[in-house]
């Protein structure tokens with residue numbers, strides 16, 4: 001029986017502490033939610049600025065909901081392209097200092113859509129080992145040769161490119177902020193390498209957008225490298241609090257994606273209300289910088305307290321703080337103990353991270369209060385010592 005085989009595989013996952021199941025939150029406000037009738041404190045989402053519930057952002061969604069309805073009705077190239085999609089793309093292009101931008105229905109689809117459109121069987125994709133799953137999946141689906149270099153080992157990246165000069169196109173892909181470790185790629189180094197080996201550089205700024213840079217424009221802002229990176233991918237789903245992915249690039253790349261990127265062509269477009277919410281989220285980001293300042297104050301408070309309590313938190317430079325635990329059962333147990341004390345931080349395990357590199361991926365938001373962070377650090381100290 002087929003179902004017996006499936007059950008066996010699931011049991012095997014359970015035995016290895018790799019089994020996953022869903023939890024349903026009933027209400028959420030700021031970093032607080034109700035789970036199974038009990039109030040809990042969240043330290044795990046990606047809504048770093050709390051914009052998913054910002055009154056201006058919610059109101060913008062409501063305004064568009066009344067006028068455009070719930071769904072867009074089709075893909076962009078049919079009738080699913082509205083004035084709000086266009087306005088958001090114009091705003092994103094300006095925000096990322098590129099000629100044009102293009103929306104995808106999710107960030108996952110954006111990465112798959114970029115790589116499958118731009119790379120094929122005569123091409124080489126070179127990526128950091130810790131790139132997001134959507135980049136790995138896009139690279140595999142593209143049919144290109146995929147080579148991976150050890151995390152932030154750019155010497156090895158160059159070596160791969162040197163031995164791959166015969167490929168037609170060479171694409172270097174990296175996360176800016178690594179989603180499970182919180183550290184940041186050396187983008188200046190990658191730009192130099194890309195230029196030296198006549199390659200394309202694609203950066204995934206999912207966790208930099210809204211968070212890094214003097215104005216929250218992302219990882220490239222303070223480095224002034226926008227013009228030297230070919231493709232900047234980002235999401236609306238993390239610090240901007242909405243949903244969707246986007247690509248910012250020169251016009252020719254965007255025209256190419258509109259014509260060749262299957263996840264763009266064959267998926268229903270974002271609901272217009274989400275576009276209007278994201279437009280407002282970008283506006284809030286610009287007009288209310290105190291939210292970002294509060295986020296960074298919280299991040300610094302958390303890093304200092306956790307280090308003081310002797311926790312191994314790697315080398316994070318972002319609101320993503322990994323608590324490295326190693327064995328899967330240790331991570332699952334700690335996560336369960338935290339939950340019994342009212343704090344939700346799921347255990348992150350293979351395949352999100354390598355086997356036996358399990359961790360708690362805790363994330364900080366501008367909506368946390370100083371005493372929330374003290375409570376977290378104190379609870380972790382009590383549980384780990």
Ligand SMILES: *Cc1c(COP(=O)(O)O)cnc(C)c1O
Pocket residue numbers: 106107108109111132134175179204206207235236237243244245
């Ligand atoms: C979350 C994430 C994505 C996918 O974005 P979604 O909008 O959630 O589909 C892509 N890349 C990175 C680095 C991410 O963290």
